[in-house]
Amino acid sequence: MSRLALTLLALLGAPAWGAPIDQARSCLDRFDLPCAQEQLSLLEGRSPGQLDTVRVGAWVAFHEGRYDDAVALLERLEAEGVPVEEQEPYTPYRPTAGAAVGLRSASGDGVLVRTAPGVDVILADQAIDTLEAARATYDGLFGGGPDHPVVLDIYPTASRFTAASGLPPESVQTTNVIALSKWTRLLVTSPRALSRGYGWKDTVAHEYIHLVVAVQSQNRAPVWLQEGLAKHLEGWWRDDVGSGLAAHHESLLAEAVAKDAFVPFEKFARSMAYLDSSEEAALAFAQVSTMVQFLLEQAGPEVLPPLMERVRGGEEAFAAVADLAGYTDWDSFHAAWKAWVRGLPLVERKLATLPVVLDGDGDEFAADPLLSGRPDLARFTRLGDLLRDREFYEAALIEYDKATDPDGPPSPLLIARKATCLHALGRKAAAQRAVDEGVRLYPEFSLLQVTRGRLLEEAGRTEEAVVAYAAAQDVNPYDPEVQDALVRGYRALGRDGPAARHLRYARILATGGALDPDAPTAP
Numbered sequence: 001m002s003r004l005a006l007t008l009l010a011l012l013g014a015p016a017w018g019a020p021i022d023q024a025r026s027c028l029d030r031f032d033l034p035c036a037q038e039q040l041s042l043l044e045g046r047s048p049g050q051l052d053t054v055r056v057g058a059w060v061a062f063h064e065g066r067y068d069d070a071v072a073l074l075e076r077l078e079a080e081g082v083p084v085e086e087q088e089p090y091t092p093y094r095p096t097a098g099a100a101v102g103l104r105s106a107s108g109d110g111v112l113v114r115t116a117p118g119v120d121v122i123l124a125d126q127a128i129d130t131l132e133a134a135r136a137t138y139d140g141l142f143g144g145g146p147d148h149p150v151v152l153d154i155y156p157t158a159s160r161f162t163a164a165s166g167l168p169p170e171s172v173q174t175t176n177v178i179a180l181s182k183w184t185r186l187l188v189t190s191p192r193a194l195s196r197g198y199g200w201k202d203t204v205a206h207e208y209i210h211l212v213v214a215v216q217s218q219n220r221a222p223v224w225l226q227e228g229l230a231k232h233l234e235g236w237w238r239d240d241v242g243s244g245l246a247a248h249h250e251s252l253l254a255e256a257v258a259k260d261a262f263v264p265f266e267k268f269a270r271s272m273a274y275l276d277s278s279e280e281a282a283l284a285f286a287q288v289s290t291m292v293q294f295l296l297e298q299a300g301p302e303v304l305p306p307l308m309e310r311v312r313g314g315e316e317a318f319a320a321v322a323d324l325a326g327y328t329d330w331d332s333f334h335a336a337w338k339a340w341v342r343g344l345p346l347v348e349r350k351l352a353t354l355p356v357v358l359d360g361d362g363d364e365f366a367a368d369p370l371l372s373g374r375p376d377l378a379r380f381t382r383l384g385d386l387l388r389d390r391e392f393y394e395a396a397l398i399e400y401d402k403a404t405d406p407d408g409p410p411s412p413l414l415i416a417r418k419a420t421c422l423h424a425l426g427r428k429a430a431a432q433r434a435v436d437e438g439v440r441l442y443p444e445f446s447l448l449q450v451t452r453g454r455l456l457e458e459a460g461r462t463e464e465a466v467v468a469y470a471a472a473q474d475v476n477p478y479d480p481e482v483q484d485a486l487v488r489g490y491r492a493l494g495r496d497g498p499a500a501r502h503l504r505y506a507r508i509l510a511t512g513g514a515l516d517p518d519a520p521t522a523p
Contacts (some may be wrong), residue, residue: 019052020039020040024036024056037060037124040060050055055073057069057073062091063388067096069133070097092166096164098157101116102116104121111132112151115127118512119478119508119512119513131186131204131208133205134204135208138233142213147215152188155187155188155189156192157189157193158189161187161193164187165182167273179200179203179204181425182209184211195364196444198475200474203234205236206230217312221308221317222269223268225317227288232296243289243290245286249282250286250346253290257338267284292336293319299324304473307324318330321333336386337435350384365381365413367445370405370410370411377404377411381400388417393424396421416435419432435452439471446479446482449475450469451483453466462492469485478509480509
């Protein structure tokens with residue numbers, strides 16, 4: 001039935017549809033914000049100022065991203081003795097309003113991005129570009145997306161993100177949750193909040209996929225399917241249609257296949273945020289992502305709209321996935337998936353999750369998967385750094401070798417340090433091989449990308465150097481060296497537009513965010 005017909009029925013007071021307040025709640029539960037807005041309009045026309053109208057107004061304002069308006073309406077309800085927050089503890093009205101104080105808005109085509117003032121303004125146009133590309137890509141893949149502007153809030157600190165998320169802090173800390181798709185909005189932590197940054201653009205795309213799936217399935221897709229789709233497809237907005245798995249995910253999956261020790265579906269029925277550790281969450285992501293990859297290899301991307309339609313219609317997701325992939329039941333699909341995974345060229349080397357160090361907590365080794373937990377090895381690394389700074393490169397390499405644990409995960413920081421020393425000693429091919437392997441294993445460790453960019457730039461491989469520096473910038477855009485290198489590289493390639501953009505970023509960083517050449521000036 002069309003939305004116009006629904007509206008006419010509501011205006012005629014058709015009892016089958018229930019009260020507008022119940023309809024509004026149902027709309028929001030289905031991630032249909034325009035439907036809830038229509039119900040609010042009905043209430044405002046019939047009973048302006050009544051408590052039901054105020055309550056729905058608070059709901060809609062919160063989902064639209066108008067937090068101060070939502071809190072003001074909440075206070076009106078409380079003044080009338082209606083304890084909304086006690087009845088809706090999952091809706092953090094006031095914490096979200098507090099976390100969003102001072103955020104600066106920028107708009108694109110169907111998107112609204114809000115960032116903190118200062119150096120985080122360099123995220124705004126990149127976020128708009130990412131979200132616009134994500135809307136074009138995923139709306140097409142799934143047969144449609146949200147019929148309203150998409151709000152993306154980028155919180156400058158992890159503590160502000162946690163306050164706005166409504167999740168228990170311990171869940172955020174245990175599984176390293178730094179982004180959410182919730183309340184028809186996207187909530188993301190700034191890469192500035194993590195000591196090494198992170199792949200925040202793919203994370204924005206990942207969360208947008210969640211929103212599309214919720215809209216297209218009327219929020220009936222189970223967590224495993226949502227996460228599998230979001231993880232596998234998160235790079236498609238930038239034309240990376242690979243597996244979506246980092247080397248670390250592959251190593252965990254290889255171990256699980258060898259031991260037949262997978263994370264049970266029931267453990268993440270509610271959310272990945274409630275798993276026992278970041279390692280368990282990473283394995284769960286690898287499982288469901290490869291299940292989606294297997295489905296798409298069997299049936300093609302065109303299977304996504306009918307999958308959403310069947311789940312939206314109430315069909316159990318396990319059965320729909322199995323049938324669309326060409327199997328009689330889920331057990332058959334699952335067995336075939338396991339056999340297929342065993343044939344994948346997975347990284348079997350022991351790796352570890354890059355530690356998530358939030359809000360400036362920890363020293364320079366805290367983000368390294370080996371050195372963060374081994375102060376004994378960190379001491380050798382510090383001595384190696386002193387020797388490297390004094391240009392005693394051979395001696396530095398000896399100390400870095402002492403800091404390496406053959407039974408532990410490889411250290412991305414040590415790989416970068418060793419590559420720098422090898423290059424200084426004239427062993428340029430060995431340095432390049434080392435850093436290339438490091439990037440393959442730890443693509444989100446920005447120092448490796450920067451080191452790779454330096455080596456390539458010195459070798460005169462400008463285009464490849466720009467790719468490396470751009471990858472570093474996508475993880476940690478706050479490094480002045482990277483912004484300056486991108487200005488040089490893009491100018492050398494004759495790409496004046498990107499060069500001008502990164503020159504602007506470099507100037508903003510140089511002034512600590514005090515100078516934004518594109519900011520509106522006072523009259």
